[in-house]
Amino acid sequence: MGRLEQVRRSFAAKIFALVVIFFAVPLILYDQFRAADAEKNRLLLESVEVQGRLAAETLRPLVGSVDGQAMRTIAQTVLRLGDAGANIKLLFRPHNAPSNQSFYYVASSPAVSAQYLEQERQDLLNAGVLDRLGDSCAEVRALAVRYTNPAGGQELLTSITPIQADTGCWAVITSNRTAEFLVSSLGQSYWETDAVKFAGAIYLVMAAIITVLFVQVGLNLKRFGRLAHNLRTRREQRGSFASLNRIPELSGVAEEFDRLVAALRSSAQALRFAAQEMAHAFKTPLGIIAQSLEPLRRSVRADDVRARRALELIDRSLGRLDGLVATARRLDETIADSINPPRERVPLSDLVEEIVGEYREAHAESRARFVADIEGRLAVFGAPALLEGVMQNLLDNALSFSPPGGEIVVSLRARGDVAELAVADQGPGVPTENIERIFERFVSLRASESAQKPAQGDKKGATDRPAHFGLGLWIVRRNVEAMGGVVAAENRAQGGFRVVVALPLARSGRNR
Numbered sequence: 001m002g003r004l005e006q007v008r009r010s011f012a013a014k015i016f017a018l019v020v021i022f023f024a025v026p027l028i029l030y031d032q033f034r035a036a037d038a039e040k041n042r043l044l045l046e047s048v049e050v051q052g053r054l055a056a057e058t059l060r061p062l063v064g065s066v067d068g069q070a071m072r073t074i075a076q077t078v079l080r081l082g083d084a085g086a087n088i089k090l091l092f093r094p095h096n097a098p099s100n101q102s103f104y105y106v107a108s109s110p111a112v113s114a115q116y117l118e119q120e121r122q123d124l125l126n127a128g129v130l131d132r133l134g135d136s137c138a139e140v141r142a143l144a145v146r147y148t149n150p151a152g153g154q155e156l157l158t159s160i161t162p163i164q165a166d167t168g169c170w171a172v173i174t175s176n177r178t179a180e181f182l183v184s185s186l187g188q189s190y191w192e193t194d195a196v197k198f199a200g201a202i203y204l205v206m207a208a209i210i211t212v213l214f215v216q217v218g219l220n221l222k223r224f225g226r227l228a229h230n231l232r233t234r235r236e237q238r239g240s241f242a243s244l245n246r247i248p249e250l251s252g253v254a255e256e257f258d259r260l261v262a263a264l265r266s267s268a269q270a271l272r273f274a275a276q277e278m279a280h281a282f283k284t285p286l287g288i289i290a291q292s293l294e295p296l297r298r299s300v301r302a303d304d305v306r307a308r309r310a311l312e313l314i315d316r317s318l319g320r321l322d323g324l325v326a327t328a329r330r331l332d333e334t335i336a337d338s339i340n341p342p343r344e345r346v347p348l349s350d351l352v353e354e355i356v357g358e359y360r361e362a363h364a365e366s367r368a369r370f371v372a373d374i375e376g377r378l379a380v381f382g383a384p385a386l387l388e389g390v391m392q393n394l395l396d397n398a399l400s401f402s403p404p405g406g407e408i409v410v411s412l413r414a415r416g417d418v419a420e421l422a423v424a425d426q427g428p429g430v431p432t433e434n435i436e437r438i439f440e441r442f443v444s445l446r447a448s449e450s451a452q453k454p455a456q457g458d459k460k461g462a463t464d465r466p467a468h469f470g471l472g473l474w475i476v477r478r479n480v481e482a483m484g485g486v487v488a489a490e491n492r493a494q495g496g497f498r499v500v501v502a503l504p505l506a507r508s509g510r511n512r
Contacts, residue, residue: 015214018210022207026200026203030190030191030196033190033196034190037184037190037193038190040184041144041184044158044181044184045143045144045158045159048086048158048159048174048176049158049159049161051086051159051174052158052159052160052161052172052173052174053161054081055078055081055088055161055172055174056161056162056163056172058077058081059074059077059078059090059163059170059172060163060165062074062077063092063163063165063167063170064165064166064167065167066092066167066168071106071107074090074106074107075106075107077107078090078106078107078108078109079107079109079110079111080109081109082109082110086174086175086176086178087108087109087110087155087174087175087176087177088108088109088172088173088174089105089107089108089109089117089120089172089173089175090105090106090107090108090170090171090172090173091103091104091105091106091121091130091170091171091173092104092106092167092168092169092170092171093133093137093168093169093170093171094167094168095167095168095169097168103121103125103130103171104121105117105118105120105121106170115150116150116151119150120149120150123147123149123150124173127145127147129143129145129157129160129173130171132160133160133162133169133171137162137164137169137171138162143157143158143159143160144156144157144158145157146188153177154177155175155176155177156175156176156177156181157173157174157175158174158175158176158181159172159173159174160172160173160174161174183195216246216247217247217250219246220244220245220246220247220250223244223245223246224241224244224245224254224257227239227240227241227244228257231261240254240258241253241254241255241257241258241261242254242255242258279325279326279328282321282325283322283325286318286321286322286325289314289318290315290318293311293314293315293318296311297311343381343382343383343483344381344382344383344384345379345380345381345506346379346380346381346382346383346384346387346506347377347378347379348378348379348380348387348412348419348421348503349374349375349376349377349378349379349412351384351387351388351391352372352374352391352410352412352421353372353374355388355391355392355395356370356372356374356391356395356410359395359399363399366399368398368399368402368405368406368407368408368425369405369406369407369408370395370408370410371407371408371409371410372409372410372411373409373410373411373412374410374411374412375412375413375414378412378414378419378505379505379506380419380483380485380503380504380505380506381483381484381504381506382483382503383483386479386482386483387479387483389475389476389479390421390475390476390479390480390501391421393472393473393475393476394423394476394499394501395408395410395423396472397423397472397473397499398423398424398425398427398497398499399425401425401427401428401497402425402426402427403426403427406425406426406427406496407425407426408423408424408425408426409422409423409424409425410422410423411424414505415502417504417505417507418485418502418503418504418505419502419503419504419505420500420501420502421500421501421502421503422498422499422500422501423498423499424492424496424497424498424499425496425497425498426495426496427496427497428497429491429492429495429496429497430445430489430491430497432491435489435490435491438473438489439473439474439476439477439487439489440470440474441470441471441474442470442471442474443470443474444470473489473499476499476501480501480503483503484503484504485501485502485503485504486501486502487499487500487501487502488500
């Protein structure tokens with residue numbers, strides 16, 4: 001599978017894509033909706049600007065005089081120009097007025113009190129709206145200024161249209177208080193509108209729900225992974241996926257995992273029973289054959305070379321068959337242990353020291369010397385039987401290749417979170433291209449006759465020693481990996497071969 005294909009199928013890549021979409025889609029939609037809203041606001045302002053211009057043109061013929069009759073006519077005209085939701089106010093500033101502070105109200109639609117108008121005039125001055133007219137009473141187009149009127153209501157100033165007259169500067173100010181204008185983004189940022197806030201709230205709720213969903217699924221999978229790890233390393237003898245599941249839709253998956261674990265345990269147990277029964281079934285006839293050979297040996301004359309040779313071949317073949325039966329049993333038990341390895345806290349330092357001591361005593365007169373360099377009080381999670389199998393196979397392998405007077409060094413050290421066990425010999429080593437092959441099943445690189453001959457000076461005969469079928473290092477790897485460790489091999493620079501096993505340490509806080 002290529003790297004791009006792995007990325008495409010990766011759950012993390014999909015999460016990243018989802019996050020990008022979550023950020024990109026709102027930005028794109030926001031920009032599009034803001035552009036549409038800006039166009040709508042432009043049309044709204046154009047409509048009210050036209051309204052202000054029409055009001056100004058209607059009032060222009062009437063503002064040539066400021067006597068009492070003209071003012072009454074102007075006030076009545078402004079009242080007629082107003083409509084529901086739209087306010088029109090007319091202000092006047094004489095030519096000789098010193099500043100925009102001299103504007104005062106002439107008329108309003110709808111009609112309001114003088115106090116209301118004065119307060120509103122002051123608010124407009126404070127907001128700088130009248131400053132837009134300047135000293136020249138220049139033309140001012142559409143506005144978009146939100147403010148709170150003296151009555152406490154919200155209004156939107158939409159236009160201010162000046163009228164130049166001989167009498168002074170007149171200003172027609174239009175404002176609107178209808179929902180169409182107040183809910184728009186006129187006079188405020190688009191993101192401040194109620195519609196955008198509501199959409200943002202919905203989007204955040206949706207994002208929160210999806211985030212919670214992913215977190216729940218992630219936590220559920222993490223619980224599943226922790227239980228699977230603990231079941232594999234046997235740190236928990238009990239526990240089920242169904243009991244840890246918090247998502248109803250995953251109940252079926254959790255139950256299937258529990259059934260799978262039960263089936264694996266059952267299969268491992270069945271393999272162990274089958275290995276024992278098969279070994280027993282084969283051992284019985286082999287034992288009978290071996291016993292039946294005794295009277296034949298006694299009845300054969302000493303000078304009958306052919307008969308003696310035949311008996312010797314039968315005896316040797318029986319020994320080999322016995323080794324094959326034992327090896328087959330070990331093979332089945334190793335497979336069973338790799339499926340469902342028993343686990344407990346094992347004092348590895350004591351176990352290694354004990355086994356090395358046994359080998360040193362058993363092979364005191366053999367061709368190799370055993371040297372131990374063991375750090376004390378190291379423990380691992382595993383099974384004593386599996387660890388014994390690892391040590392025995394490593395020592396047997398080193399012993400079988402050691403030259404006369406050779407030295408076999410067994411070292412055990414803590415390296416970070418692992419216990420590193422190494423067995424080194426002074427044998428011929430292994431060709432570099434074959435180092436990985438020696439851990440394969442039924443692969444043996446020793447001379448074919450070496451499996452049958454006893455070591456020089458060894459009191460045991462060939463039939464007393466297990467035959468070499470190329471399973472020792474394979475069993476080592478299977479046992480080590482079943483306990484969560486790794487194994488590697490290398491040729492030593494000073495000559496010889498070295499096998500290194502690394503197993504997770506059982507710390508005081510991890511030995512449950």
